[in-house]
Amino acid sequence: MNKKVAIIGGGIVGASAAYYLSTLPGGDQINVTLYDDGVGQATSAAAGIISPWLSKRRNQQWYQLAKDGATTLMTLARRANLSTDVYHQTGTIVTRTNEKDLHDLYVLAQERREDAPDMGEIKQLDEQQVKQRMPFLTRSQPGIFISGGARVDGAALVEKLLAQAQQVNLIVKRERVKLDDHGKVITSMGPQRFDQVIIAAGPWINELLKPMGINVDVRPQKGQLLELSIPDFPNQENMPVMMPEGERDIIPFGQGKLIVGATHDDEGQFDLSITPEATQDLMTSAQAFVDSLSADNIIRSKVGTRAYTSDFAPFFGRLQSHPHLLVASGLGASGLTTGPLIGRLLAGTLIYGGTPDWSNYEKPLSTYLS
Ligand SMILES: Cc1cc2nc3c(=O)[nH]c(=O)nc-3n(C[C@H](O)[C@H](O)[C@H](O)COP(=O)(O)OP(=O)(O)OC[C@H]3O[C@@H](n4cnc5c(N)ncnc54)[C@H](O)[C@@H]3O)c2cc1C
Incomplete structure (x- = not known):
């Protein structure tokens, strides 16, 4: 039986x-x-960024799990025949404004790749080169491009x-x-x-x-993100994800859709309401890189509850x-x-x-x- x-x-x-x-x-x-x-x-509700390799977390067990997890998802996407709407290896760009921080990050990326070939190609990009890859940005920062990074629609x-x-x-x-x-x-x-x-x-x-x-x-933690339209860039499905220093992440999702997120609200617990404060916070982050964005560009907000251990x-x-x-x-x-x-x-x-x-x-x- x-x-x-x-x-x-x-x-x-x-x-x-x-x-x-x-x-x-x-x-x-x-x-x-x-x-x-x-x-x-x-x-x-997730933002959907798959790029664990430059994390500064000291927990080696977590890093092994996240590194092997990114590889598992890559293989799963192939085996389950997932379309690029669902999982897309667009690459990710982790930005830093300080030259030394950027250099240190580049060195870390090279070291990490020895044990993580799925990171793919690693490139140091200046502001202009970041903008070339993401032309809808009106401002950008220099960063490290990792071709194995991906975005996924959870x-x-x-x-x-x-x-x-x-x-x-x-x-x-x-x-x-x-x-x-x-x-x-x-x-x-x-x-x-x-x-x-x-x-x-x-x-x-x-x-x-x-x-x-x-x-x-x-313990529960509330997270909110914004989906915005960028109608002038309908064909941005191959653009990488940008993870700027000190700001929310910017994720071009194709078909003129941009995701900005996410907030981390410990007080919010299991609350699923969309708050104007979180919306404003996310919008301010987005406007730091794309001048023309306003509340008119909001398609929808999403809220979910993460689970955290001590x-x-x-x-x-x-x-x-x-x-x-x-x-x-x-x-x-x-x-x-x-x-x-x-x-x-x-x-x-x-x-x-x-x-x-x-x-x-x-x-x-x-x-x-x-
Ligand atoms: C805003 C936001 C942005 C994020 N961005 C990223 C990102 O960019 N990259 C990344 O890697 N991760 C990201 N995460 C984290 C990631 O989404 C979560 O860690 C992950 O999805 C947790 O998965 P899970 O299956 O453990 O839980 P969940 O996805 O929460 O699933 C648990 C499910 O169990 C159901 N359930 C609970 N109790 C019961 C019950 N008694 N009976 C029936 N059903 C029940 C719930 O309804 C829910 O559907 C983000 C999370 C949030 C909230």
Whole structure:
């Protein structure tokens, strides 16, 4: 008889896990049901920048996870045949105004590439060269171009992954579920029996695990971004993403659409309202580089809730106290980069069993769950 598996959460982690459960050898012996209500989902609100290589974070486990995550997403995009609307390796430009900082960043990029060939070509660009690559800018800064950098549309990505898995072994249910004190899934139809459950519920993991007396070191953080129109540049789909120093990121998305984001609001918690202060903050950032932008250019605003741990690092794995439960959360501001790899690792351990050693990617689960 086929194994029955539930996934709670249909963001990047849940959707990637579902995709790999449908494609990894042995996955066809499993029936998967994914529950997701989509409220506050970070994945569909994300800016979508994939460029972890120049991060100054000292956490080496996080860097390994993010670096390998960017490679996993690259491979996934090829295998799942994702169009450039969904995932596009346009390159990214990290800018610095100070000449020495720029030089240091260039040296760091060269060092990092030795261990990360997927970074591709690295180039130091002056202001004019940045402008040549992004002609809609009225002001620019010198920067480091990394050709392997990419942008991804989180909402479109999870839709594609779920659609492909639905053709194999996945059923998607758009509803909010709970767990009881034994970790059994309670749906609108009552308690359901599953052999294993993946909890990929972002910052909502706390409320799910509470009935079992498990506390999770995860807090919610509100993030808002703006989608703007730049009608004079309808064909900017190949332009790189710009990550300016001290300002919000600028992401040309093709078809005359520009994304500016994102805010990081710890006070906002689970609030999903669009605030005029955040809108103004994002607009000011955009206007620092594109003079002509005004409120008339706003297409829409998006808000999502990120999950953060105390050390800003994600965690994932099987619960020792409840071995039928696998968890993942705390992906923070780089979850589109790390999420596909986390989803693949969880799917693999679910199919093949065992307790893999992921200490190159994360601290022990007990660091975050008590
Ligand atoms: C504004 C913003 C910009 C960002 N920009 C980037 C970026 O440029 N690059 C990058 O790499 N990352 C970025 N991120 C971070 C990234 O989006 C997140 O880290 C990642 O999407 C988290 O994925 P997840 O699957 O863990 O959670 P989520 O995407 O939040 O998915 C969790 C899902 O679980 C569902 N759920 C929760 N509880 C239940 C329940 N009880 N029953 C059913 N469903 C439930 C929720 O509704 C949600 O759909 C950004 C995030 C935000 C908010």
